[in-house]
Amino acid sequence: MSEVTDPVAEIRDLRVEIDGHAIVDGVRLRVLPGKVTALVGASGSGKTTTGLALLDEYPPGARVTGEVRRTGDGPVGYVPQHPAAVLNPARRVSALLDDLARPQVRHLPRAERRKAARALVLRALSDAQLPDSEDLLRRYPHQLSGGQQQRVVLAQALLLGARVIVADEPTTGQDALTKSRVVAQLAAVAARGIAIVLLSHDLDVVRALADEVLVMRAGRVVESGPAKRLWTAPRHEWTRRLLDQQRAAVKDGRHPKAGQPVLEVRNLTAVHDRRTTALHAPRLALHPGECLAVVGRSGSGKTTLARCLAGLHRDHDGEILLDGTPLPRSLRHRSRAQLAAVQYVFQDARAAFDEHRPVLHQVARTAVRLRGIDEREATAEASTTLTGLGLPAELAHRLPGELSGGELQRAALARALLARPRVLICDEVTSGLDTVTRRGILDVLAGLVGEGEKELSLVLITHDLDTARLAHRIAVLDAGELVEQGPVRRVLTDPRHPFTVSLMETTERLEAGTRT
Amino acid sequence: MSGLRSFVARRLLLGVAQTIAVVLLVFALTEALPGDAAVALAGDQPDPARIAAIREAMDLDRPAYERLADWAFGLLHGDFGTSLTSGRPVTQYIVDGFGPTLLLATLTLALLVPLGFGLGVLAARHEGRLVDRLVSSVTLAVYAVPEFALGVLLVLVLALKLAWLPPTALGYGTDLLAHPAALVLPVLVLLSRPVCSLSRLVRAGMVDALASPYAAHARRYGVPGARVRYAHALPNALAPAVQQLARTVDWLLCGVIVVEALFVIPGLGTVLLNAVAERDVPVVQGLAVVFGVLAVVLNLGADLVAHRLTPRAGVAA
Numbered sequence: 001m002s003e004v005t006d007p008v009a010e011i012r013d014l015r016v017e018i019d020g021h022a023i024v025d026g027v028r029l030r031v032l033p034g035k036v037t038a039l040v041g042a043s044g045s046g047k048t049t050t051g052l053a054l055l056d057e058y059p060p061g062a063r064v065t066g067e068v069r070r071t072g073d074g075p076v077g078y079v080p081q082h083p084a085a086v087l088n089p090a091r092r093v094s095a096l097l098d099d100l101a102r103p104q105v106r107h108l109p110r111a112e113r114r115k116a117a118r119a120l121v122l123r124a125l126s127d128a129q130l131p132d133s134e135d136l137l138r139r140y141p142h143q144l145s146g147g148q149q150q151r152v153v154l155a156q157a158l159l160l161g162a163r164v165i166v167a168d169e170p171t172t173g174q175d176a177l178t179k180s181r182v183v184a185q186l187a188a189v190a191a192r193g194i195a196i197v198l199l200s201h202d203l204d205v206v207r208a209l210a211d212e213v214l215v216m217r218a219g220r221v222v223e224s225g226p227a228k229r230l231w232t233a234p235r236h237e238w239t240r241r242l243l244d245q246q247r248a249a250v251k252d253g254r255h256p257k258a259g260q261p262v263l264e265v266r267n268l269t270a271v272h273d274r275r276t277t278a279l280h281a282p283r284l285a286l287h288p289g290e291c292l293a294v295v296g297r298s299g300s301g302k303t304t305l306a307r308c309l310a311g312l313h314r315d316h317d318g319e320i321l322l323d324g325t326p327l328p329r330s331l332r333h334r335s336r337a338q339l340a341a342v343q344y345v346f347q348d349a350r351a352a353f354d355e356h357r358p359v360l361h362q363v364a365r366t367a368v369r370l371r372g373i374d375e376r377e378a379t380a381e382a383s384t385t386l387t388g389l390g391l392p393a394e395l396a397h398r399l400p401g402e403l404s405g406g407e408l409q410r411a412a413l414a415r416a417l418l419a420r421p422r423v424l425i426c427d428e429v430t431s432g433l434d435t436v437t438r439r440g441i442l443d444v445l446a447g448l449v450g451e452g453e454k455e456l457s458l459v460l461i462t463h464d465l466d467t468a469r470l471a472h473r474i475a476v477l478d479a480g481e482l483v484e485q486g487p488v489r490r491v492l493t494d495p496r497h498p499f500t501v502s503l504m505e506t507t508e509r510l511e512a513g514t515r516t
Numbered sequence: 517m518s519g520l521r522s523f524v525a526r527r528l529l530l531g532v533a534q535t536i537a538v539v540l541l542v543f544a545l546t547e548a549l550p551g552d553a554a555v556a557l558a559g560d561q562p563d564p565a566r567i568a569a570i571r572e573a574m575d576l577d578r579p580a581y582e583r584l585a586d587w588a589f590g591l592l593h594g595d596f597g598t599s600l601t602s603g604r605p606v607t608q609y610i611v612d613g614f615g616p617t618l619l620l621a622t623l624t625l626a627l628l629v630p631l632g633f634g635l636g637v638l639a640a641r642h643e644g645r646l647v648d649r650l651v652s653s654v655t656l657a658v659y660a661v662p663e664f665a666l667g668v669l670l671v672l673v674l675a676l677k678l679a680w681l682p683p684t685a686l687g688y689g690t691d692l693l694a695h696p697a698a699l700v701l702p703v704l705v706l707l708s709r710p711v712c713s714l715s716r717l718v719r720a721g722m723v724d725a726l727a728s729p730y731a732a733h734a735r736r737y738g739v740p741g742a743r744v745r746y747a748h749a750l751p752n753a754l755a756p757a758v759q760q761l762a763r764t765v766d767w768l769l770c771g772v773i774v775v776e777a778l779f780v781i782p783g784l785g786t787v788l789l790n791a792v793a794e795r796d797v798p799v800v801q802g803l804a805v806v807f808g809v810l811a812v813v814l815n816l817g818a819d820l821v822a823h824r825l826t827p828r829a830g831v832a833a
C-alpha cells in the first residue's frame with residue numbers, strides 16, 4: 001500500500017433534513033483505502049444515515065445539502081445490520097451473485113462466459129472467507145447461518161469490485177466468538193486495500209478494527225481522530241461517557257453533587273393495604289444532572305419508591321421534596337408544574353399508549369396539557385424530540401400497534417420529555433427488550449442525563465446491575481429496606497451490605513457463564 | 517427432498533380420500549333428488565307400471581349400495597359404466613365434453629397468464645400513479661360483473677347489434693376450432709374475472725417485493741431494472757398468484773356451466789347439467805370423479821410451485 005493516501009470517498013458538510021429537522025448535520029468524513037473508519041454513537045445518532053449517504057441513499061423525503069464525493073468509479077458495497085434482509089428469500093444464493101458477475105465476463109466468447117462468471121463468484125466467496133462454496137450457491141438464504149449470510153453479502157460487495165464497504169452494526173447481537181470472527185473477516189478485507197466504513201456502537205469491535213473513529217451524537221460528529229488517541233485521551237465528554245459505558249467501567253466521582261438536591265426523600269415509609277410496610281427509606285437525594293439507579297429484586301419496593309415519587313402511591317409517611325418544597329402525596333393535588341417536573345416512564349410501553357391514536361399526537365399531548373403550549377407547536381416539538389431519540393417521523397405518525405417495543409419505549413421517553421421534567425423516573429424500561437434494543441434505549445438514557453438547562457436527573461429502577469452502571473449513584477433496596485447507597489464505582493467494586501455482595505456475585509457468575 | 521416426496525405422497529393419499537368423499541356425496545345427493553332416471557325416461561306418460569318396468573330393466577330397483585358397489589368395482593378397472601338414458605359408455609360422454617372445455621380452458625389460460633401477470637407488474641411498477649389507478653379501478657369494476665351479465669352484454673353488443681361475431685356456438689358441434697369466431701366471446705367472458713383477480717394479487721405481491729430490501733440491494737449494485745423486477749422481485753410475488761391460477765384452471769376445466777349454457781358449447785358443464793336433469797347417475801358420478809381428480813392434481817401442482825417460490829415456508833400439509 002502506498003504511503004500517499006487519497007481518500008476513496010469523502011463527505012463534506014453533509015446535512016440531511018427530514019421535515020425541517022436535521023438528522024445529520026455538518027458531517028465531514030474521509031474514507032481512506034485499506035483503512036477502517038468507524039462511526040460510533042447511540043442509535044439515532046445519524047451513523048446509518050451518514051453511512052448510506054456514501055451509497056447515495058437517503059431516507060424518503062430527506063433534504064440533503066453538502067457534498068458526497070467518490071473518487072474513482074468503484075461502487076460502494078453495503079453490508080446491512082441484518083444481512084438476511086437483502087438476500088432474496090425466493091432465489092438461491094447464486095441469483096444476485098450471478099447477476100453481478102455476468103457484466104464482468106461480457107467481453108469473453110459466449111461459450112466461456114458461464115464458466116468464467118462462476119469462477120468470479122467462487123473467488124469472491126472465498127475472499128469473503130467462504131471457500132469451496134460451490135454447493136452453498138445452490139442453497140436458499142434461510143438455509144445459511146447468520147454468519148454465512150453476512151459473508152455472502154460481503155462477497156457480493158467484493159464481487160462488485162467495491163472500493164468502499166459500509167458495514168452497519170456487523171457484530172450487534174452476536175456472541176463473543178462470532179464477533180472475533182467478524183473482526184478477522186473485516187480486517188482481511190481492509191488488508192486488500194478496500195476502505196471500510198464501520199457503523200457500530202460495539203466499541204470492542206471498533207477498538208479492534210478501527211484506524212479512525214468519528215463519535216456521533218444527535219447527527220453531529222462530536223469528536224474524531226485516530227482510534228488509539230481517542231481511547232487513551234478522549235476529549236469530548238460524550239466520548240468519555242460512551243467509552244465508560246462500554247468498558248462497563250463506572251463513572252468517576254465527578255458526578256454533580258453541589259447545591260440543593262432536585263428531589264429529596266425524608267423518612268419515607270410506604271404501606272400497602274394500610275398495614276404492610278412496603279418500603280422504608282430514611283433519606284435519599286437526587287441532584288440535578290444526576291442519574292440514580294435503584295437496584296433490587298422484584299418485590300423489594302423499587303417500584304413503590306418510584307410510584308411515591310411520581311405521586312401514584314399516596315399511602316406513605318414522610319416527605320418528598322422537589323427543590324426543597326414538599327410535594328403533595330397524590331398526583332391530584334400536585335400543580336401542573338409539579339406534575340411536569342416528575343415524569344414517569346413505565347416498563348410496558350405498549351400498555352402506556354392508546355392504541356387508536358397515532359404516537360405523535362399522544363407524545364405532543366404532554367406539552368399541551370402540562371405546559372399549555374398550542375397543538376401545532378407541541379406537535380413540532382414532539383416530532384423533533386422523537387427524531388432526536390431515534391424514532392423517525394414516518395414511524396411517529398403510525399399507531400402504537402405498528403411500532404416495535406423498543407420504538408414505543410423511545411416514544412414513551414419522548415412523551416415524558418415533552419413535559420420538560422426535572423426528574424425522569426424510568427421503571428425497568430429496558431426489561432422485556434432484546435439486548436440490541438436495550439442497548440439502544442440505554443444509549444438514549446445516557447444521552448439524556450444532564451440534558452437541558454434544567455439538567456435532567458434520572459431515577460433508574462432496575463434489577464439489572466449492567467443497566468445500573470449507567471448511573472452516578474446506586475441505591476440498593478432489599479425487602480423494602482434501603483440497605484446501601486453510594487457512588488456507583490464504590491457500590492460495584494466494594495459493596496458493603498451482604499445483600500449487595502450476593503447480588504454482585506450472582507451477576508458475575510451469570511456473565512462468566514455467558515461469555516465462555 | 518425426501519420431506520417433499522412424503523408431502524406429495526400424503527397429499528395424493530388425501531386426494532384419493534377426498535375424491536372418494538366427493539363421489540359418495542354426489543351419489544347420495546343424486547339419490548336424494550325426487551324422481552330417478554326411470555321417471556325422467558317415462559317422460560310424458562308417467563304410468564306407474566311403465567316406470568316400474570323401466571326401473572327393473574335398468575336395475576334401478578336394486579338397493580343403492582349395490583349399485584354404488586358395482587359402479588365402484590367397474591371404476592377400479594377403468595370402466596366408468598354406461599349412461600342410464602342412452603346406454604352409451606360414460607367415458608364417451610366425458611371425452612366428447614372434454615374437447616370443447618379443454619379448448620376453451622387452454623385458450624383462456626394462454627391469454628390469462630401474460631395478461632394477468634403483465635397488468636399486475638405494470639400496476640405495481642407505477643404504484644399510486646395514473647397507470648396503477650387505471651388498472652386497479654378497471655380490474656375492480658370488471659371483477660364486480662358476474663359472467664352471465666357480461667356474457668349477455670357482450671352478445672347483445674358485439675353479436676346482435678354490431679353482428680361482428682356469432683352469438684353462440686350452436687350448430688358447430690364439438691369441432692369449435694374450425695369456427696374460431698365463435699370462441700371469441702366465450703373466451704372473453706371466461707377471461708374477464710380471472711384476469712382481474714390474478715392481476716390484483718400479482719400487483720399486491722409486486723408492490724411489497726419491489727419495496728423490499730433485497731430488491732433495493734439488487735438495484736444498489738447496478739442490476740438492471742427489468743431484471744430486478746422479473747428475476748428478483750416477481751418470484752416473491754408469485755406464490756399467492758399461483759394458487760389463484762390453479763383454482764382458475766380447475767374452474768375452467770370443470771366446465772363453466774354459465775358460459776357453456778349461454779354460448780351453447782357442448783362442454784363438460786353442459787354434459788353435467790343434462791345428466792343431472794335426466795338423473796343419469798353414472799354420468800354424474802363419472803364427472804364427479806374427473807373433477808375431483810383434477811382439483812386434487814391441480815392444487816397439488818400449485819402447492820409444489822408455491823413451495824418452490826417460498827422455500828422458507830416449508831411444506832404445509
